[in-house]
Amino acid sequence: MHQRTHGTKHLHHPVVGxxxxxxxxxxxxxxxxxxxxxxxxxxxxxxxEALALLASWTQSSPAGAHRVHRQDTP
Incomplete structure (x- = not known):
C-alpha cells in the first residue's frame, strides 16, 4: 500500500475561502x-494571510482590558 508522505491540500474555509x-x-x-x-x-x-486573520481572532486582549472600573459614590 502506497501512502503519500508530502503534497498540497486544497481546503475551503467558510469565512476566508x-x-x-x-x-x-x-x-x-x-x-x-x-x-x-x-x-x-x-x-x-x-x-x-487568511490563516493570520483566523489566528488573530483567538488572541487574548491585554490584561485587564475587559475589566469594569467602578467609582465609589459618596
Missing part, C-alpha cells in the same frame, strides 16, 4: 504506529 496547505507526514522512529503531520503555508501567500 480557499487555502493551499503543504503537508508532510513523518513516522516517529520509536513507535511506527504514531505519525507526525506537519502543515505549512507559503509565507506571504493568500493562504498565509
Amino acid at each position: 480557499a487555502l493551499d496547505v503543504q503537508f508532510e507526514t513523518m513516522t516517529l522512529p520509536g513507535d511506527l504506529s504514531q505519525v507526525l503531520y506537519l502543515y505549512t503555508v507559503e509565507p506571504g501567500s493568500a493562504s498565509a
Whole structure:
C-alpha cells in the first residue's frame, strides 16, 4: 500500500475561502504506529494571510482590558 508522505491540500474555509496547505507526514522512529503531520503555508501567500486573520481572532486582549472600573459614590 502506497501512502503519500508530502503534497498540497486544497481546503475551503467558510469565512476566508480557499487555502493551499503543504503537508508532510513523518513516522516517529520509536513507535511506527504514531505519525507526525506537519502543515505549512507559503509565507506571504493568500493562504498565509487568511490563516493570520483566523489566528488573530483567538488572541487574548491585554490584561485587564475587559475589566469594569467602578467609582465609589459618596
